[in-house]
Amino acid sequence: MKVGVIGVGAVGAAATMALLARGCAREIVLVDQNRARAKGVALDIDYGLPLLPPADVSAGEATDLTGADLLIITAGVNEAAGGATDRNDPTGRLRLLDHNAAIYRDLVPELMTTAPEATIMVVTDPPDPLAALTRTLAGHGRVFSTGTVLDTLRFRRHLSQLLQVRAEDVQALVVGEHGTSEVLLWSSANVGGVPVLDILSRRSEPIDRARAQVESEIRFANISIIEGIGASQYGIGAVVARLAEAVVRNEQALFTVAAHDPARGVTLSLLSALGSHGVTQTYLPAMTEDEQQALEHSAEILRQATAKIT
Numbered sequence: 001m002k003v004g005v006i007g008v009g010a011v012g013a014a015a016t017m018a019l020l021a022r023g024c025a026r027e028i029v030l031v032d033q034n035r036a037r038a039k040g041v042a043l044d045i046d047y048g049l050p051l052l053p054p055a056d057v058s059a060g061e062a063t064d065l066t067g068a069d070l071l072i073i074t075a076g077v078n079e080a081a082g083g084a085t086d087r088n089d090p091t092g093r094l095r096l097l098d099h100n101a102a103i104y105r106d107l108v109p110e111l112m113t114t115a116p117e118a119t120i121m122v123v124t125d126p127p128d129p130l131a132a133l134t135r136t137l138a139g140h141g142r143v144f145s146t147g148t149v150l151d152t153l154r155f156r157r158h159l160s161q162l163l164q165v166r167a168e169d170v171q172a173l174v175v176g177e178h179g180t181s182e183v184l185l186w187s188s189a190n191v192g193g194v195p196v197l198d199i200l201s202r203r204s205e206p207i208d209r210a211r212a213q214v215e216s217e218i219r220f221a222n223i224s225i226i227e228g229i230g231a232s233q234y235g236i237g238a239v240v241a242r243l244a245e246a247v248v249r250n251e252q253a254l255f256t257v258a259a260h261d262p263a264r265g266v267t268l269s270l271l272s273a274l275g276s277h278g279v280t281q282t283y284l285p286a287m288t289e290d291e292q293q294a295l296e297h298s299a300e301i302l303r304q305a306t307a308k309i310t
């Protein structure tokens with residue numbers, strides 16, 4: 001399987017290492033407008049390849065992506081460079097939209113001339129409106145964004161720490177925008193079928209305080225990471241690799257990736273089956289009325305953002 005990584009900054013490099021460790025791509029081509037950077041990352045990784053599953057990694061141009069099965073786009077400014085690191089700013093990652101949409105308007109048509117058959121994973125922020133734009137520019141529907149997959153993992157990790165159980169046994173979803181309006185589905189969060197809210201309600205600590213703390217840590221996790229290392233990269237790298245694996249193996253595995261939702265007329269995260277052609281089926285998770293309202297609010301924010309660029 002041939003995979004192209006377009007944008008070889010912090011996220012592109014971390015995603016490439018995670019892809020290699022998972023052994024789900026035989027050939028990876030790294031493309032960046034900073035050619036020297038792509039070459040440096042490819043060379044650095046190349047020296048570690050004898051210890052990794054068989055694969056070739058090279059730096060190239062868009063023209064070297066011919067025959068790619070999957071394109072992973074991480075090109076664009078991040079929250080630190082784009083001034084989106086204020087916890088009190090409800091716009092959040094949407095602040096990067098105009099800048100990164102301009103990059104996509106140049107990039108995607110060029111990619112389509114060389115790899116028109118590839119499925120496309122959008123990682124650049126804000127990923128959901130950019131996936132909608134990519135779908136229009138590419139002229140096909142094999143486009144999804146990483147959506148709230150990372151937020152969902154963060155939710156599971158925080159609940160696992162709160163309840164002292166391993167994260168693999170925590171089922172919990174975040175839906176809507178990958179951004180400040182995302183919706184944590186507390187009502188269906190469970191460990192081994194036992195509702196998380198039932199467990200928390202039996203504790204001495206007020207449930208609202210525990211919920212508010214978890215929500216805040218998840219909603220602003222990117223900023224906490226950026227304050228330490230300048231860019232959120234390793235968690236998303238692991239997410240990208242797992243999603244790439246689902247695509248190249250045509251798994252139809254369920255993730256909260258974002259895809260076009262005809263019912264709401266917008267690209268956002270629900271629960272979707274992911275395979276070689278991108279998202280093939282989407283399910284609306286069970287929700288309380290409050291959660292449904294929050295999801296519709298998130299959809300509206302994304303609709304308005306998407307309308308500005310498409």
Ligand SMILES: NC(=O)c1ccc[n+]([C@@H]2O[C@H](COP(=O)([O-])OP(=O)(O)OC[C@H]3O[C@@H](n4cnc5c(N)ncnc54)[C@H](O)[C@@H]3O)[C@@H](O)[C@H]2O)c1
Pocket residue numbers: 006007008009010011012031032033034037074075076077078079081096100103106107122123124125126127146147150178231232233236
């Ligand atoms: N979806 C998520 O969950 C998630 C998580 C973390 C980061 N991100 C986003 O991923 C993006 C990349 O973040 P980063 O930290 O790697 O940024 P970065 O600045 O380290 O890297 C971006 C790279 O894109 C390249 N680039 C810019 N325009 C290009 C073009 N037209 N063609 C090819 N390459 C181009 C730059 O040269 C740079 O190397 C940002 O938008 C960031 O906010 C998304």
